[in-house]
Amino acid sequence: MAPPVVLRLENVTKRFGLFTALHDINLDIYDGEFLTIVGPSGSGKTTMIRLLVGMDEPSEGLIYLDGKVINRVPANKRPTCMVFQSLALFPHRTVGQNIEFPLKIRGVDERRRRARANELLDLLHLPRDYYGKGVMQCSGGERQRVALARALAFDPEILFFDEPLSALDYRLRKALEKELKQLHRQTGKTFVYITHSLEEAMVMSDRIAIMRTGSIAQVGTRRNLCQPEKPLRRRIHGRGQPVRCRGPGRRAVSGARRGYVGQRRPSRYRRRRARHLDGAAGIRPFPDSRGCRRLRSQRPDG
Amino acid sequence: MVNRRTFLKGTAAVAGLAALAGPRRSWAGRENELNILCWEGYNTDDVLGPFRAKHPGSRVRAESGTSDPDMINKLRAGEVNVWDLINVNQPWARNQLYPEGLIKPLNRARFEPYFDLMLPEFQGPYPLALDESGKELIGMVQRFGPFSFVVNTDKISRQMAEDQGYKLFLDPKMKGRYGVLTYDNWNIMHMCMAADLNPFAPLGESDFAKFSKVAKAIFDGAKLLTDDLVGMNTALINGEIDAYFTGGTYTASPARFDGQTQVRGITPKSGPVNGKGGVVWVEVTSAVNNPDPTPLAEDFLEFVQQPEICKVVAFAEGTYNPVTQMANPKVMALFDKDELDAIQWDSLPEEMERSVDYQIVVDYNRLNELYNAAKRS
Amino acid sequence: MDRIEERQGLLSALPLSVLMVLIFVAPLIVVAVFSIMPPRVFDVLHMPSFENYRIFFTQGYYRSLGWALGMAAMATVTLFVICYPLAYAMAKIFKKFTLIITIAVVVTLFVSENIRLFGWVLTLMKGGLISGYLRTYAGIDIDGWLYNVPVIVFGLVYVYFPFMLFPLVQGISMVPEEVRQAASDLGASRTRIFFEIDLPLAMPGIVVGSLLTFVLAAGAMAESKLLGGQAVIVMADEIEAAFTFGQNWSLGSALAMILILIIGSLAFFALSRVDLDGIMGRRG
Ligand SMILES: Nc1ncnc2c1ncn2[C@@H]1O[C@H](COP(=O)(O)OP(=O)(O)OP(=O)(O)O)[C@@H](O)[C@H]1O
């Protein structure tokens, strides 16, 4: 039997002026699942989860939480929490204060707050003496962990992640992906995870929703999506993303055009990683070029 | 940052210091330059325009100050080598500027004949246009006016105001019905008179106590204080107040010329200074002791004696005032009835009769302290 | 390497620094020196004396200082309360309309302060714009609103409005929208967001705006003269009177020094506590 639906989008449309960012979305999110939303840049992923956490209202359609319409419930009254693409840490606060923020709002006393913050620091492999460190003094990767810790401190029923790992280098990213997955298993909460990369989605999720220009093209389990569907895949990966590049000078087009078939994924994956470790040219050390850019721009002295 | 005026003062002082220390400017090129520091009126184009036309190629500049001490500060701050003429009220020239060497004597032979064309009070020549010894001519006189207080004659009759004099402002019925025009140096003089003291003679401790009491009473009963005569006249006309303390033709004339002839300068019938209670100011225009003098300075003093220019000076923008040259029929012919009414020409002779000259207040410093303390409380 | 570059920087900054010192500091020094001259002298070649500072305490000048600082504080607080919502709207909500407000506020600065204040005199006085209308249409006779302390504070608020508004707009626009949303997402109500996020992050703008208005208002005198009818005498008035009618430059200098010292240390303290780089837009 399928688990109960916690969140349901029913014919949801979102327009910004004349521009339709989301068009007639229907989607069920099940309790306790790890759902990944994949799609090219500008396809409306962020827009959709902003509706779900309550930062925007849909132009049309209904959003249900546990069977009740929540269209007009403000963000601070929803049991949801989002880790922003930009992280949105409080720059004037320390790591500890950032993590404790939701607890402070809830009126938890200082000692218990501190204890919980320390637990979360441990959980996310941040040194405990980071507690008093200014959050703007942390590296990009550390900041992402702080953002995760802050969201976990809130203890929401449903956690949304808007590409929280995009700024990390490849190895750290893989490690955190694993940890996130583990976290999901430990907490049993519902995770909704946005990413650009289908490959990341494949590793982590129970189900995957593929978005394309404002609508959901396909939803399914890993296995379901493993049917070859070349045209779509190509689009997800976008132009210029070197999925399979055999050597220097061979540009993305060829790789993208080939696409890949689900069953072959592991071997391809291993090969790529090996190349990365070898420092072989032709495969970029960062999984996508957007990541490169963001990592640089997030350094305070960037 | 804190107070613009303070900084301006400071800057002026530095400029002065720099000027003293630095090399003297060359002596060349000032024949065609004239800088006048004056009360408003002389700085209008109506006055300066014809003078510039007469001296083509000259650079004539005039700046008006907001009070006598304000202008004198400029000279004290070292601007003697900037200005060529200074126009202030009579006691300052004789008692401060001349003894301090900030102004210098005029060519007496050249200017004495002009005094013969003036009103009788100023003939001979006018004593305060001379230095203490009476030998040197230190300035020319033109605008003047009695200055005591102003009432709205629709509310307080001229008769009653002249009879009561400054006691009017100590009347409990007047509480909250008058303003104080904060021309501090005048108020100090007139508050002395309100306390039956002669401000031009040395005072004793008991006199200071009397002064303090009167000053406090007058400030206490005042509805408003301002140094802006337009604001004061406005309050008088719209009925917010019925009189204001220290004022005269100088302050009443703009309202009168606007048709508000109920605004009237009053000169008390009697007072503590040899039986007189009115004070008259007379502007003295002197040559600044500029190390680099210009012949245009004396030329200008002569120029403003012409009948047409006398009229323009009397009715320049801002305020309207009688001029000493009105004894000359050629000057008088230029004034019409409304203009004469604005400057209270009808009562001018008797007001002058009841007034004494504005002189140095002997105990000014002490009185100023008491005055400011009273104003603050 | 760094050392040399630093020194070069220092060297190339030297001419301008000297000029700045001459323009800003020299007058201050002259005022400071004058303030320790005996009363009523017109040059600085006398034995120093602290007589003028004694006079400040013995002759009740502190009362004028109190009024100046008190009314400046009242005006600053009032301005903050009025300007914050408007600045918030300008920074976050209005889009094209912000430009219109900005232009409207800036245009008022082209008219001299005294003329604008006199406009208010004509509006508020007995028989003026407001009381005239009230009499004609409502039959109520009122006395006008001029010549008291509240109207002076009103004048200060009116005149220094832009000096609070624009720094606040700048400060508030420095608060990233996503950070506010994140706080809301983590359960914070609007009030909590205001105190936990908006206030601290907009603090540089708030400090600069408050400091500007306070400093300007503490040195202002046109408001108390024109609108207030000198219902109370402010420090700037006393300074002017000492320099002019008092012909006591050293007392005027001492009074000015006291005002400068108080306001200067306040400004120093306030600015040392905020991140000015932030408001200059240099935050990473
Ligand atoms: N507030 C807004 N006003 C106008 N257009 C908007 C707004 N927010 C988003 N959009 C538009 O909606 C579309 C979807 O944006 P969204 O941020 O959801 O994309 P995304 O899938 O998250 O992309 P990315 O992977 O680059 O983050 C984009 O074309 C964007 O320009």
Ligand SMILES: [Mg+2]
């Ligand atoms: Mg996005």
